[in-house]
Amino acid sequence: MERVTDHLIVISFDCLSSLDFHMLKELPNFKNLLSRSAFCKNVETIYPSVTYPCHTTIVTGNFPNTHGIVNNTLLQPGVLSPDWYWHRKFITGTTLYDEARKAGLITAALLWPVTAKAKIKYNMPEIFANRLWHHQIAVSLWNGSPLYQLEMNRKHGHIRNGLSQPELDDFVVESTVSTIISKKPNLLLVHLTDLDTQRHYHGFSSEEAKAALYRHDQRLGKIIGAIKKAGLEDRATIVALGDHSALDESKAIHPNVLLKEMGLLKVNNKGKVIDWKAYCKSCDGSAYIYIKNQKDKETKEMVVNLFEKLLKETKNGIEQVFTNAHAKEKGADELAFLMIEARQGFYFKECHDTSYIRSITKEDVEERRYTYCSHGYSPAKEKYTTVFIAKGKGIRPDTEIASMHLVDEGPTFATLLGVNLGETDGRSVEEIII
The missing domain is CATH 3.40.720.10 (Alkaline Phosphatase, subunit A)
Incomplete structure (x- = not known):
């Protein structure tokens, strides 16, 4: 050429x-x-x-x-x-x-x-x-x-x-x-x-x-x-x-809090993850949900039920839930079990030691724990x-x-x-x- x-x-x-x-x-x-x-x-x-x-x-x-x-x-x-x-x-x-x-x-x-x-x-x-x-x-x-x-x-x-x-x-x-x-x-x-x-x-x-x-x-x-x-x-x-x-956001979503409550994420007395069956990996405006053992049908069913339930109420901050096949079509990681998209005004964090939804404060941002604006969202x-x-x-x-x-x-x-x-x-x- x-x-x-x-x-x-x-x-x-x-x-x-x-x-x-x-x-x-x-x-x-x-x-x-x-x-x-x-x-x-x-x-x-x-x-x-x-x-x-x-x-x-x-x-x-x-x-x-x-x-x-x-x-x-x-x-x-x-x-x-x-x-x-x-x-x-x-x-x-x-x-x-x-x-x-x-x-x-x-x-x-x-x-x-x-x-x-x-x-x-x-x-x-x-x-x-x-x-x-x-x-x-x-x-x-x-x-x-x-x-x-x-x-x-x-x-x-x-x-x-x-x-x-x-x-x-x-x-x-x-x-x-x-x-x-x-x-x-x-x-x-x-x-x-x-x-x-x-x-x-x-x-x-x-x-x-x-x-x-x-x-x-x-x-x-x-x-x-x-x-x-x-x-x-x-x-x-x-x-x-x-x-x-x-996009600007004012609230953070912490799906790992719920996964921990369901016994799918284990932490030690210092708050460190020591084992997991399912894990939310943040991409800020979106997130991957990974399953450790692909043959674990029980965990997969629990995870699907959880996010289908969360999807029903806008206050939970989740706009869409994609299967791995759908994520693959969009060009994302097909190894993830699910991909979740945040509603505008929300974004995802991997924390497991707080509430599921957290309103972001000025102090949070000043200490660089959270942000006021994120990307990672769907091109749609x-x-x-x-x-x-x-x-x-x-x-x-x-x-x-x-x-x-x-x-x-x-x-x-x-x-x-x-x-x-x-x-x-x-x-x-x-x-x-x-």
Whole structure:
């Protein structure tokens, strides 16, 4: 396949929603990007619509049950802080950066999910120290490109304040600028989470979220400036996209409380899960219900009866219950026995030591136990789409696509880079390519 562009720069603004589009049109750098661009302000996300499955879909063109990243975190009942799907090894099949490397292209990624230990030349993976004996710097260096990360930290590490926002994104953007100018990668993947963080802890339409959008506009301007400074303006394609939207919530649902009361979840005197027959694994706006023993018909019957009963009353917060076959059709984990969808205003937590429903307080959010806003919901929720904007070499200007799907982005990127992702769940959006 012939390459359409020499340099593809993909910037993911985590939690960027179609509802933000009216504001993007007025912000100077997004307005500049939209001018003579190809764009879609109605991109359907995946199920569950959480960050790690979404970003893996973007680089594979596949649904979660095809690429294997079915949630942000692993199923680890009893572990206080479950590990995330940080590592490339969890992905089934190939990725955009794998195929780019095979084609001899220079690849780079900054905090792109599920890239730990990936074969990316300049790799700063999104991974954090998740055990008391881990150290953040060592964990990052071990799982990415050590010399590259040391270089970026030497140049820009003073900007960062641990994992706090907005300093983290400011550090990532300065590192992105340096990478574009000094490395000139053919594929660059950048993940920014400032907006997502502000929405979680302040609400979807909060002043903090609006401020994050202004900061993102400034960050976009710096990246565009770096492309020009590197002399790549006529040879590069820049893409700005979102992975999912989000919805405000005021109540948390704790299905494991009921599973514990039914004897399907056992805890010790310290409150730690020591055994389970059924377990609710949260995806925030949705959740998986797993059965430990697939031959345990009694437990399955108890679980079905429980959720059918809960579904009958709106106060229980559950909008839909899907069988594993239905979850598979939607692209979610077919190994789950059931998948449950929260009503708007509710989301799921894995706690088992509180009430079934908890109204979220200011103190809960300040102490980071709960949030004011979540994603993970079904793509069928109203006003829940995200956006896609592409401009530069190989892109047909002034082209609006009425609708597209997140799975279409990977195949489209593959076309631009002249590589092949093989058979995918999505399609290349040829309408935007010259």
